[in-house]
Amino acid sequence: MKPTREVGLVGYGAYVPRFRIPATEIARVWDGIEDNGVPIESKSVPGPDEDVATMSIEAAQNALLRAGIAPTDVGAVWVGTESKPYAVKPTSTIVAEALGIGPFTQAADWEFACKAGSEALQAAFGMVGSGMLSYAMALGMDTAQGRPGDALEYTAGAGGAALIVGLAEESLAVLEASTSYVTDTPDFFRRQHQHYPQHGHRFTGKPAYFHHVLNASQNLLDELGQTPADYEYVVFHQPNVKFPLKATRALGFSRDQVMTGLLSNRIGNTYAGAALIGLTAVLDEAKPGDKVFVCTFGSGAGSDAFSFVMTDMIEERRTRARSTQMYVERNTTIDYATYGRYRKKFVMN
Amino acid sequence: MSMDLPRHWRLKQARYRLEGSHCEDCGHTFFPSRLICPECRSENVVAHQFGGRGRVYSYSTVYNPPAGYDEYVPYTVALVQLDEGPLVTAQLTDVDPEDVEIDMPVEMVTRRLRQYGEDGLIVYGYKFRPAWEAA
Structure with a gap:
């Protein structure tokens, strides 16, 4: 898009x-x-x-x-x-x-x-x-x-x-393109008036996080005709450390590309803030001309993926x-x- | 329980972003906002947003709070001298009471001031924390 x-x-x-x-x-x-x-x-x-x-x-x-x-x-x-x-x-x-x-x-x-x-x-x-x-x-x-x-x-x-x-x-940072990918997947939810959410344990992995993150990311890469090697940085939704690192490997990105924006080990999963604050950590470091790939994930479930190019103004x-x-x-x-x-x-x- | 909704609504600019007033005739700034300049009696007074930086002028730590403030105990209330001059009474936050000192540089943040029970109004407003750059 x-x-x-x-x-x-x-x-x-x-x-x-x-x-x-x-x-x-x-x-x-x-x-x-x-x-x-x-x-x-x-x-x-x-x-x-x-x-x-x-x-x-x-x-x-x-x-x-x-x-x-x-x-x-x-x-x-x-x-x-x-x-x-x-x-x-x-x-x-x-x-x-x-x-x-x-x-x-x-x-x-x-x-x-x-x-x-x-x-x-x-x-x-x-x-x-x-x-x-x-x-x-x-x-x-x-x-x-x-x-x-x-x-x-x-x-x-x-x-x-x-x-x-x-x-x-x-x-x-200029937007090159974005994509969204959603399905009805009950991996995690909180009902009205409840203090705490329920989750599907292992069900939150393959059919939820990985299915949506990998499909949205690959779709955007294909649409732009890009490969992971074209990017200096990548940021994924980070409910822990393991999931984004696994998504990194599955898509062909490297550990060096993901570590700058991977903050969950220090601050935990900030939910709606997680991928976006990871992006801000990358924006603090990226140089003009660098390309940044971002893919979020929300339970229920879906992912938004974005491709940015940094400008001199950063x-x-x-x-x-x-x-x-x-x-x-x-x-x-x-x-x-x-x-x-x-x-x-x-x-x- | 009365939640004083109109009063809290009227005070929102002052509380959320430290908005006082400025006399266009004699140049004084004051907080809270006034309709007539207390220095020169001019009515030529406009809204003025303070920069939010100042120093601790004096302080005291509260262990027996009024209703609505229990969850923050112990907390420090300070007189903060703003860089622009006015003295403001406010809670300090992001600091342990034993670390507060007279003349400590502080900066304004917008935080929860109190709530009227679990089903009532949440009141937001200015507090001050130690200024980062000076820490």
């Missing part, structure tokens, strides 16, 4: 809360042994005064700084998340108001499990590409939920990214705001009891 007007990313920003809980601490509490082959090193934990609205505000501030545009020029604020502070009331209006965007703007919260943010990004490319808007902001941000003791608890992290779409001539724009690695490195380790308090895992009445 490609819009009629050439479009790209004019700004980007990341956010990760400061708290981390080591996966070995979770294993100590639930398995009695710390070294039980945990899937990641540590995951990020939101503080008691943080949620998707506050985290989105900071990521969006960083994106606006890099874009260098007036907040009132942003024509859409779309927050992709599966951890909305309110079940009914948009998070996006809080974000827009805090940034001084609007009131003449579109605002909505998007939902497609872990690809809610990239679904919003596809729409942002379409709206700017059609000429309806000059700039549109898409965010992927989550404070992911994991049932105490469940396999998901080891990885369900917090964080994400904001991306501002504009015309190609103003962009730090060198100066990246210096205007805090890097993704600054947020990753900010690290206050907490124990399970503190984590349980911050994440409201104790039933008080």
Whole structure:
């Protein structure tokens, strides 16, 4: 897919809360042994005064700084998340108001499990590409939920990214093309009024993550007539470390291409934020002319794949705001009891 | 429980992005916003967004909080002197109480201030955290 007007990313920003809980601490509490082959090193934990609205505000501030545009020029604020502070009331209006965007703007919260943010990004490319808007902001941000003791608890992290779409001539990375691939696959879901999601264990792998990521990625590569060797960087949705590395090998990419954007070992799976914050880590490093391939995944299930080419503007724009690695490195380790308090895992009445 | 919806709605610009006002006649800036300049009594006053940077002027740590703030205990409330001059009372965040010092450089962030129970309004607003570049 490609819009009629050439479009790209004019700004980007990341956010990760400061708290981390080591996966070995979770294993100590639930398995009695710390070294039980945990899937990641540590995951990020939101503080008691943080949620998707506050985290989105900071990521969006960083994106606006890099874009260098007036907040009132942003024509859409779309927050992709599966951890909305309110079940009914948009998070996006809080974000827009805090940034001084609007009131003449579109605002909505998007939902497609872990690809809610990239679904919003596809729409942002379409709206700017059609000429309806000059700039549109898409965010992927989550404070992911994991049932105490469940396999998901080891990885369900917090964080994400904001991306501002504009015309190609103003962009730090130009979109070459994108694709979307979805099927009805019940690998992971959370029912109304439930605190924690259910998942299909091994069913989340081959028929879910790998089927969609591999098909979307291969389709986009074929459409563009490209091979993995044509890219300097690749970013996949990262529910852990193993899945994106396996997808890397299956498609013919190398470990060197994927490691810059693979953050899940340090911050966990940030769900709707995972692939997009990986992309921001790559944008912090990539040089003009480099090509970047991104493929997201959301349970339920589907993938969005994007191909970007970096422009000369990246060198100066990246210096205007805090890097993704600054947020990753900010690290206050907490124990399970503190984590349980911050994440409201104790039933008080 | 009353959630004071109109009051919180009226204060959103000040709370979300530290919006005060600026006197076009004498040049003073003030927070919170005023309709009449407290310095020169001019009514030629416009909205002004503060930069969000300042220093801790004084502080105290709260262990017995008012209703709605229990989940943040212990937390530090500070008088923050903004770079533009006004003193603002606000919670500090992303810092342990024992690490707070007078004159510590801080920067504004928008965080949850309180909530009216699990089914009520969530109030967002400014807090301050240690300035990163100065850390």
